[in-house]
Amino acid sequence: MGCDDNHEHVLRHLSHYPSTWTVVLEDDAIPVADFRTQLANALPLSPSPIVSLYLGRLRPPQHQADIEAAVQAADVEAADWIISTRLYHAVGYAIKTELLPSLFNHLSNWPVDQHISEWAQQRGHTIAYTWPSLVDHADEATIVAHPDGQPRIPGRVAWKTGAKTQWTSQYVTLQPKG
Numbered sequence: 001m002g003c004d005d006n007h008e009h010v011l012r013h014l015s016h017y018p019s020t021w022t023v024v025l026e027d028d029a030i031p032v033a034d035f036r037t038q039l040a041n042a043l044p045l046s047p048s049p050i051v052s053l054y055l056g057r058l059r060p061p062q063h064q065a066d067i068e069a070a071v072q073a074a075d076v077e078a079a080d081w082i083i084s085t086r087l088y089h090a091v092g093y094a095i096k097t098e099l100l101p102s103l104f105n106h107l108s109n110w111p112v113d114q115h116i117s118e119w120a121q122q123r124g125h126t127i128a129y130t131w132p133s134l135v136d137h138a139d140e141a142t143i144v145a146h147p148d149g150q151p152r153i154p155g156r157v158a159w160k161t162g163a164k165t166q167w168t169s170q171y172v173t174l175q176p177k178g
Helices: 003-014 035-045 061-077 097-104 112-123
Strands: 021-025 029-031 050-052 081-084 092-096 127-130 135-137 171-173
Touching: 003 021, 003 097, 021 035, 021 097, 061 081, 061 171, 092 097, 097 112, 112 127
Parallel strands: 050 127, 081 171
Antiparallel strands: 021 092, 029 135, 050 092, 081 127
16 A cells, blocks of 8 residues: 555554554564553653654754754753654654544645644644654665655664653753754
8 A cells, every 4th residue: 555555544443442542653663672561651751642753863864963962962861752843754653542533634645754744733733752762663775665766775773762661751852953
C-alpha cells in the first residue's frame, strides 16, 4: 500500500480500540529494551498529546543544528522531553486516540510526518519527543522512492536511545529556524 497509506490504515484500525494512546511503529523501528514499560511510564507524563519516539540525526538536514541545540539543552537540564511544532520522523509515534477522528478529517497526500505536523499546528498541538528516543531506526537504505527525490543513505539513527528509571514532565523547546 505504500508508507503513507499503511500509516493511515493502521491508525484507522487502532482508533477502534479503547485506549488512551495509539502507538505506531514502522517495520524498521528498533525499540529499546523493556519498551512497553518505558511507554507506560512516559506517555502519562507527556506535555503533548502527540509523542515522537524517535529523533534522528540526518533528516531533515536543514533542522539538524536546531535539533542538536535542543538535544544539548535537554542533557544539561535533565529534561525527559523535547517539544517541537513539527514531527520530523514517523519511525515511531503515539497520538492520543481521542484526536484521531480529527486527524482523519485532515488527510492529505503528503508524507505522514508532514501531514501530522500540519494538522497539529492547525490545532495548536505540539509534538513531544521522548529524550532519549525510545526507538532507533534500522540503518539501512530505503526501498522506496521519496517525493523529494533524495536517496536515504545509511546514518539514519537516533541522536540517543535509552530507557529511564523514572520519567518526568520536564522539557526543553526545540526552536526551528525556518
